[in-house]
Amino acid sequence: MSRSIKSFSATLALLLSCAAHAGGLAVLGDVVHTQAGPPIENGIVLIEDGKITMVGSQATVTYPADWKTLHAKVVTPGLVDAHSTVGLAGVLNQPKGDKDELDKTEAIQPGLRALDAFNARDPLVAWVRGFGVTTVHVSPAPGSLVPGQTLVVKTAGRSADADALVPAAMIAVALGEGAIDTGAKGPTTRSKVAALLRAELIKAREYAEKRAKDDDKKPALNINHEVLAAALRGDMPLLVTADRHHDILTALRLREEFGFKLVLDSAAEAPAVIDEIKAAGVPVIVHPTMARAGGPRENLSMETASKLRAAGIPIALQTGYESYVPRTRVVLFEAAVAAVRGLGREAALDAVTIDSARLLGVADRVGSIEQGKDADLALYDGDPFEYITHCTNVVISGEVFPGEKRE
């Protein structure tokens, strides 16, 4: 839809709703950070039917007196966590109960879908929403070579199907320690990790070629090969979790060989190979800023995001995977620490809103406060990055949710 038609539709919707029915929502902010332009002092966001219909100044924008209103010191776009396991890795962490983040029955299982395991009503989905997170890119946990497909989903808490933005977004791949299986159910060396992945991609390519022909030799539908074939066509990126510098270079080498779209994930040692990443034009979903230093992440830095962004590499921030306590991180907090470790407040907010949405391919729907986009907002009683500020309300597609639990 062109911008002018969009704008016309929005205006029409606004006129119709003003005339015909109440039910709109006006969100007023002492400061509104739109991430689509400079912050607006005493700003206002008008919302109808789940969409943003108007963004502007309280001085000039009017709305019907019977509309519901919310007020906050600071309003931002709903936060977009670029990589999480929330909804798969349940709060109780009980096998057979809610521990659905990783299936290790086989090393390579691109056919597995996060969509089929995501529990929209897990308490942790509501927990992260309470801090302003309205969209999460949910992935299986690293721990096998190809653990499955990812899902971009809203945190409205209804169901995977009802809340999905992209039901099958990327194919998760782990390199290095995340793929090496000490229990020897999978590869035990980096060489074997790469060999297995290459062999699988070659098989998928041959499969796709044979499936394209309409003859007797057409192979049966294979959900694993179908997914990797989509990657080879460029329809689904590979989300490759690689922390060590040489694992990052392996990801770039395989991309060169097979031509898939690559999104680097975690990338703790990315600063050591920053020129190579930059030259490949590959975006990076940077490890959680406060992730523990150890194992493949022993050389991680709270300045990784800042360094990569300064080099011109597209970045987004994430919470990743937590196997124990806490069960999930909150991307707002990871952004806060990145902001004060060189990234700066504006870039840090971009990294959990519009930049994250662009990287995930959902910037037409979410990530900024603009007319026509989904009405996903986070409301705060102060600087969102300060430790002692509160998220007071969250809006998802116009629906108002409470902010963080405070007593």
Place this chain on the structure above:
Amino acid sequence: MNILPAAHRTAVFLAICALSLPRLLAQEAPIAFTGARIETASGPAIADGVLVVQGGKIVAVGAAGSVAIPEGAEVRDVAGSTIMPGIVDTHSHLGGTVNERSGPAQADVRVLDSVDPRDDGFRRALAGGLTTVNIMPGSGNVIGGQTIYLKLRRSVDIADLFVRAADGRPTGGLKMANGTNPIGTAPYPTTRAKTAAIARAEFIKAREYADKIARAGDDASKLPPRDLALETLAEVLAGKRVVHHHTHRQDDILTVLRLKEEFGFKVVLQHVSEGWLVADEIARAGVPCSIINVDSPGGKLETSDLNWTIGAVLDKAGVLFAYHTDDAVIDSRFLIRSAALGIRAGLDRDAALRALTINAARMLDLGDRVGSLEPGKDADFVILNGDPFSVYTQVQETWVEGRRVFDLSNPDDRLYAYGGEGAGARGPVHLCCFGNHEGGVE
């Protein structure tokens, strides 16, 4: 054989003295920090304060003008900074501490024999402003072993880090645990009832052991054979060693209080995730709590209701409480942040400061030596560039006993504050083109 004439030897000796002199003076001459806001943790904050330290101790602290700066003192103008007491962490696993898995009762095991003081975590802890830590065995046993209280002096020998008692012995507590963690398969308990029974049986044995020693008096022939586990538990029964008891669920917390009542030991409740449900019972028992704030609940059954209001609830109930890292659950660089999250959930700001410092020191029976900025106490303090509870503030310097052990402006220290190439002690990147950092402690 001397190859220099005597006069030259004297000259060389004097030259060496002269070279050493500034260093000796740095230890012995007083240093006065001026212009900072000083959070003493023993009284109201001082807006424009002076802190004087000498010989590893605090000599004076007070408002500008009210404190005489000693003659010959090195004066450091730190205007705009905040100085607070060195942070005391009541529960840490720095140095790679683990669980002994040969049985559920391990009172003879000393964590000091397994801590690696070269672990890179110690450097990160200094970057977080920590100066005293209680390092503990894990919570996989009913009785996990002896904990060790350490001062984060820069050293590679753990004995140099001990906080020694008057008799020269290292101080520490006893780790115990209940709830899900010590439950397993035999010889581990499989129920909560058995967990408590194992603990009771061990303490009953220890009481008999102590009685035998008391009855033996001066008659060495009547002494029981020395038993490392029972003598440790006897120290607990005698009130000389504090029990640090891992416990989460409200009923498990009450079980600890029941055991305390039966055996009369001193105990600090550790984690206390559901403490908000039994805060009044905890207050009545007069038992302190060491708590943790993590970024989300969950990860195990007992922490599914964990939330940041626990500090405010305990404070209101009159319970002495402190925040801990359980490092690596919380990275030691973010312990101050944990207390800030407590403020976010309703805790009084001054109470949050005490919960990082003096309250924690008192739980380790070190409240007369560390935890607040008062004359006579160890010169353990942190210099920050603003409000400790703001995300925009960073620890600039950490001092232990009058020596600076962390300086953010030093690139080697900065590496551990922020991380980066070479910060990983156990697996540095060894390629020519990536520099030549070895990592680890110098």
